[in-house]
Amino acid sequence: MENYLDVQAVGMRFGSRKGEFVALDSIDLRVAKGEFVTLIGHSGCGKSTLLNIIAGLNRPTEGVVLLADREIDGPGPDRGVVFQNHSLLPWLTCYENVYLAVERVFGAKEPKSRLAERSHAALEMVGLAHAEQKRPGEISGGMKQRVGIARALSIEPKVLLLDEPFGALDALTRATLQDELMRIVASTEATVVMVTHDVDEAVLLSDRVVMMTNGPAARIGAILAIDLPRPRDRLAMVTNARYIHLRNCVMEFLYRRHAKVA
Amino acid sequence: MSATPLKRKMLPVEVSGASGTVATGPSPAHPAAAELSDRLARRTATEGRPYRRVSAPEWVISSIYAVLGMVLFVLAWGAIARMGGRIPDPAAVWKAAVVIFSDPFYSKGPNDQGIGWNVLSSLRRVALGFGAAAAVGIPLGFLIGRFSVISGMAAPIVAMLRPVSPLAWLPIGLLLFKAANPAAIWAIFICSLWPMIINTALGVRQVPQDYLNVARVLNLSEWKIFTKILLPSALPFMITGVRLSIGVAWLVIVAAEMLTGGVGIGFWVWDEWNNLKVEHIIIAIFTIGIVGLILEQTLVMVAKRFTYN
Incomplete structure (x- = not known):
């Protein structure tokens, strides 16, 4: 397998008054092209910090991250980021929110009509063609998150980064969007790194689940390959022995070997 | 919903x-x-x-309450007028008002003009002073909000000058412009400036980090960041600044005109005091209040138009 996204010995230290705080300690992770990888761990384990480093929003104090053999040295449109709180601009319509991203990435080399096509296509992919002209304030939380996904994918990123994308949604909406995401990822063959603290979400969606130990100085505790065939059906999984076993492996890691004292 | x-x-x-x-x-x-x-x-x-x-x-219920309050107010005023002194009663003021508003736009020389001309000249001064303050204050507020160096330099000056009554600046205006009318506009400029600077800077500083993160991951150009993120995000704060400025300007213009003379509602109040036409002073008080209310409400409507959520 080709190493598409390559996290090499990444560490993150924050200076504070009480001395140095080590958030991440020598993280090594290789993600292949088209792979879906989930980072899971208790809150405060630095999984979001790692995602932000890949996004380029934070600079690691040690180590390096390569994407398609080029070093990441800042944020850029070769990575599409979906934030937990959707981060849509409330004064723009759904269409304009997506168009802003499309225009930035393709505006220099494509005519306006093509940019509009791309924006429409992205919103259609997430099933929001009918809500294009609505403002974020006029649509539900689930729909906002769909627009966020459309915006991230519209720029044809090398890798899609999802930071607890469904964390703020109710359980039913979350399930629908997980199914949608599986469908979209299958059709676009996107490479995805997702942060979550939902065990079912991690096992259902991923090719590999990266389980992180508790901070400070969080590391990768274990990596679990999810060898369930795709497409995966949510209902069939409930009784699938392999699924239940894999799910238990993650639970075991999180609640026995690395239980967090609340 | x-x-x-x-x-x-x-x-x-x-x-x-x-x-x-x-x-x-x-x-x-x-x-x-x-x-x-x-x-x-x-x-x-x-x-x-x-x-x-x-x-x-x-709205029917709230209008009933409003009318009730007005009636009580006029009754109380009538009672005070009957107790003696020189306060004219509501009927006398009403009679005078009918005369004044039947011909608001007459002009018999610079010192004797209809109330319409007086209000319009005051509004013109406010518009000019306020417009100049917006042209200076809003860009300055943006710079102060965006760059901490400029903020650090400007903050103490703004904090020191803001509590000064704009009338204290009037002589400086007279010195600079050597005429009464621009000096009054100058006072309006000074008093409108501070709310505009402070609120614009506050609005720019309060742009949510999430929106700036979007700008960062997309690598948006500075111009796009300004037009698509900073400006719309700070706009409600800027409109608040405009509203406060207009309010203060309308307060200050009356005082400034009392000092500078000419045509204007503030000067008119002073002139009628010299003529001892107390009815007219009361009419002026109501007129100033109603014009101020209209200005305020117009801007509240504008502000609503630009509020997103």
Whole structure:
């Protein structure tokens, strides 16, 4: 397998008054092209910090991250980021929110009509063609998150980064969007790194689940390959022995070997 | 709308029997909420429930209260007038007002003009001084909000000058422009400047980090960041600044005109005092109040237009 996204010995230290705080300690992770990888761990384990480093929003104090053999040295449109709180601009319509991203990435080399096509296509992919002209304030939380996904994918990123994308949604909406995401990822063959603290979400969606130990100085505790065939059906999984076993492996890691004292 | 089921629970109290008593629900403070609950009340009534719900529209009730307050106010004023002294009673003022407003735009030389001309000259000064303050204050506010160096340099100066009465700047204006009219505009400029700077800077500083993160991951150009993120995000704050500025400017213009003379509502008040026409002074007080109210409400409407959520 080709190493598409390559996290090499990444560490993150924050200076504070009480001395140095080590958030991440020598993280090594290789993600292949088209792979879906989930980072899971208790809150405060630095999984979001790692995602932000890949996004380029934070600079690691040690180590390096390569994407398609080029070093990441800042944020850029070769990575599409979906934030937990959707981060849509409330004064723009759904269409304009997506168009802003499309225009930035393709505006220099494509005519306006093509940019509009791309924006429409992205919103259609997430099933929001009918809500294009609505403002974020006029649509539900689930729909906002769909627009966020459309915006991230519209720029044809090398890798899609999802930071607890469904964390703020109710359980039913979350399930629908997980199914949608599986469908979209299958059709676009996107490479995805997702942060979550939902065990079912991690096992259902991923090719590999990266389980992180508790901070400070969080590391990768274990990596679990999810060898369930795709497409995966949510209902069939409930009784699938392999699924239940894999799910238990993650639970075991999180609640026995690395239980967090609340 | 997720608010609907909640709202429905606190709908107007139902009318007991057919006595015809009008019962009203809890009156929500917000006009939009009032309209919503009113609409819901009507809808519920047409849904054929076994009981009737009767509720007068909120605006009718609030107008009744407003009229009631006015009546009490005029009665109290009449009582004070009857106690003696030189305060004219409401009837006398009304009679004078009818005369004045029957010909608001006459002009008999620079010192004797209709109330319409006086108000318009004051509004013109406010518009000029305020416009200049917006042209200077809003860009300055942006710089102060965006760059901490400029903020650090400007903050102490703004903090020191802001509490100074704009009338203290009037002599500087007279010195600079060597004429009364520009000096009054200058005072308006000074007093409008501070709310504009402070609120614009606050708005720029409060742009949510999430939006700036979007700009960062997309690598948006500075121009796009300004037009698509900073400006719309800071706009409600800027409009608040504009509203406060206009309010202060309308307060200050009366005082400034008393000092500088010429045509204007403030000068008119002083002139009528010299003529001992107290009715006219009271008319001027009402006129100033009503014009101020209209300015304020217009800007509140503009502000609503630009509020997103």
